[in-house]
Amino acid sequence: MLLLQFSTSHYCRKARLALGYKQIPYQVENLTPGLHILRVKPLSGSTTLPVLLPQLKNCPAVVADSTEIIRFLEAYQPELPLYFADPLQQKEALRLEDLFDEAIGVAARCVYTQYRATEGKNIDPSWVSQSVIRLIRLLYGVNAESARGAAQKINNAIAMLGEFWQTGYLVGDRFSVADLTAAALLAPLGLMPVYRLNYPWLFDRIAQIHQLCNEPLPKNWQVGLELIS
């Protein structure tokens, strides 16, 4: 299997966590933001990543969107399930996956990108990295005001996670697509001292989930702690 991705995208992280959890071997092709359209649009008709090319007999040639990728992986390899057999639990897991995809993932991207353009510039001040940050700000309308609104959504999500993650799982009594999605989409906040300082339990849990899914933590993960002292 080949995963077309941006190496730093948290939606691509979500797909890698699922592949890693299910212990499915895969390779990645890292694309350059902007130029990626030339490679991706003819394949999926869309411009977003991740896109999975299963490259296997009796499988679709192209699976686009992290949610669809997980749906495909569940059908391809049901062992180590991320879904539930119980319909109510399954409905709730998919509802949370969707909430994190549509609201919290977008909010985390906004807050993190604003941070990287301001106080967090030193994490990677290189021309290439800052050009990507500028592109994301432009593409998604990220600015100080939108970041404030997004931070409020993140705080609500963290309050909800606090109720579940400090003692167990988001749905039922085992790990599922809901926990995986929350961990992937909130991972970028681990580089921001304000979150690392206020919610150590959240980042311990995100780190545990990465270990469970055989996925390295985001590059510069330690920076979030170093800047605190």
Ligand SMILES: N[C@@H](CCC(=O)N[C@@H](CS)C(=O)NCC(=O)O)C(=O)O
């Ligand atoms: N719902 C999609 C969202 C993916 C997404 O927003 N990907 C961003 C990167 S974080 C992207 O590819 N942006 C480039 C573009 O829209 O052209 C998923 O879950 O896969």
